[in-house]
Amino acid sequence: MKELVDLGVMVFREKNSRGSFKPHLSIKFRSVEGDLVTFSVDTSRTPAKYKQPDAYLITHAHSDHHGKSAMLSDRAVCSEKTAIALEIRHQRKYAGRTFKVGDTVEIKGVKVRTFHNFHTVGSTSFLWENELGTRILVTGDVKDASMLPDCDVLITEANYGDPGDTSCYFEDDISGFECAFKDNPSIAFGAYAFGKAQRAVELLRELGYDGVIEMDEQSLALTRTLLDDAGELSYIGESCSDCISIVPPWDLGTLPSHISKFVMTGRSDYRYPAIQISDHLDARGLVSMVEDIDPECTVVYHPNGHRPGRFAKHLGSIGFNALSIDEIDNVLSNEFV
Incomplete structure (x- = not known):
């Protein structure tokens, strides 16, 4: 999406050794100091022999967000309670950095603010700015968006984001x-x-x-x-x-x-x-979240299946620039290489 490049943001998907896309996505941008930075979001680790991202952001400890893999890297970043949950669930030692939700953590000179989204205990949304002043928000899964800040680029979920599916309303x-x-x-x-x-x-x-x-x-x-x-x-x-x-x-x-x-x-x-007790926003709540945050671009990265595409298409129909994970190419723009 040209609008993302104009905002100084490149979202992309990496491939594993078998040639398949790794889970979810990565974000490349330049820091305020002009350094090239890569954050991988809710994804499995890159093999050690390959170039590593600057951080593996883990929004929470559910298995479909791949903390079991990322938690073994010293570049993992998640909340204290997410780290505890990962250790209990997977019987492995968390190797990365932790914070209390609401803190600001610095990663390669980038000040990343953290916010509650109330999906699980310790679940976290991340916000930072690039060299152009573009505000980038990664929500993870969301139950309550009331504490999430405005942003220019919104990277979010669509677990119940199909407006045409009656089961997405509750x-x-x-x-x-x-x-x-x-x-x-x-x-x-x-x-x-x-x-x-x-x-x-x-x-x-x-x-x-x-x-x-x-x-x-x-x-x-x-x-x-x-x-x-x-x-x-x-x-x-x-x-x-x-x-x-x-x-x-x-x-x-x-x-x-x-x-x-x-x-x-x-x-x-x-x-x-x-x-009916859910840990997610329903379709109406997801749309309201985007309307309240009012980003210039929205990227829908979760879950697998058709819902990210359906949600992105619906956002486009009501006036928002949006694309889903299945539309993201793994080829980087030259200005980010």
């Missing part, structure tokens, strides 16, 4: 969640160990539940470490029979039959009743 069913645990003396929620399980604990505490919450091993380790006010937690089977339990959805069937079971999801393919 609202969190907090009242349904509250009724479920108040109406059932013995209840279990199916929630992914990282992200959704912590959200479930936060909701239960906000809604006034102060009893014991039982969890599977990984959910327990993550929640105890990542949440400051998690309350009393224990491993499944260690406490009373009428405790609330939180386990991965596929483990609900291992719990006793007398326990009422619900899945925290927008999906309809589980055997248990679903309660």
Whole structure:
């Protein structure tokens, strides 16, 4: 996109040794001092024998953002809590730099500001400027965009960015969640160990539940470490029979039959009743985020599949310059080489 080049920004995709595109994208620009800088975003590491980016920005610890690979590089950059989550999930030592969300971190002379996006505990959006004063914002996945700043180049997600798909429109069913645990003396929620399980604990505490919450091993380790006010937690089977339990959805069937079971999801393919609780903006929220930030160019880099293209096309139809990851060429402009 010519507009990106005019703003002093080149987005590109690298290929691995098999000739396939690596996950997500990289960004090349010149710093305020005129140095050429490359940030790779939510991608796997480049083999050591090849030129490395100046930083691997990891927005959060979900596996489709490839922190399992990037965390082993001393050029990795992520929040303290994202680093903790990566270490617990993958049983590996995080090798890079960390920060508290809200801090400014300097990378090769570039001052990178960090912002909450409320997708998971520790999830981070990154903002910096190039030599032209262009403000570049990488959001990662977003649940709440209220703290995100204005920018000129927006690099964002489209997990629910297909305006033509009715499943991309939803609202969190907090009242349904509250009724479920108040109406059932013995209840279990199916929630992914990282992200959704912590959200479930936060909701239960906000809604006034102060009893014991039982969890599977990984959910327990993550929640105890990542949440400051998690309350009393224990491993499944260690406490009373009428405790609330939180386990991965596929483990609900291992719990006793007398326990009422619900899945925290927008999906309809589980055997248990679903309660809509999402860690993402829906299609309306994503569009509102772009309208509020009002960038000159938007790049949609996540997830795989057709949604980035559909979201970019929709943004174009309402007056925004936008392209999706599948439109990004891996050939760099001469002025960035």
